[in-house]
Amino acid sequence: MSGKFHLKKGNNGQFHFNLLASNGQVILSSEQYKAHASAINGIDSVRKNASREGAFEIRESSSGKPYFVLKATNGQVIGQSQMYASLSSAEKGCESVRNHAPGASLLDESTAATT
Template sequence: MGYFEIKKRRDGQILLNLKSSNSMTILTTEGYNSAEDYAESMEAIKKNAINDACYVIKETADRKFYFDLKAANGSVIGKSGIYMTKAAAGRGVDAVKRNAPDAHLKE
């Protein structure tokens, strides 16, 4: 089962990393200023992770790939790391789908 891990940035904002059961980061949120904000983000990720329409795979200028997870309103709620192939990015999407819905917050 996956889990969310809290990270503090140098500017004091808090972000969440969704980790797979083998502790690999598979999705990262934007920075938040409060626990209430990141808790809402965590619930949005859990809710939208199973919906194929919420994922957009994108190509970088150097022909690598990443994906965004969007909420129902179209705002980006998480981004993946960089993948060498589009197929690998698709496997990353599958990992989020498997791990996010039941993920807990690991503090």
């Protein structure tokens, strides 16, 4: 499966990325980063941690909807999913990140370069 990291620079000057599944759907979103290099490091961390046992944590929002976070080995959250209608859908979302992130390409629209 071929996923894609989509890196953008926001109006506030900060960088953020989304991981897109092969169908173009967003399956993981990052926090905002002040530096481009930090966002690239975040992408590398998602690639490395997506296949690590115990890296995903399914949580429940205040409205009762499940979502998941991906954590680095130090416990820091490096990405978050959308809200899902069911626990099984959130689990499938985790699996989609596991399948897409390690080999995902990078579309860097923050500097107009593609790798």
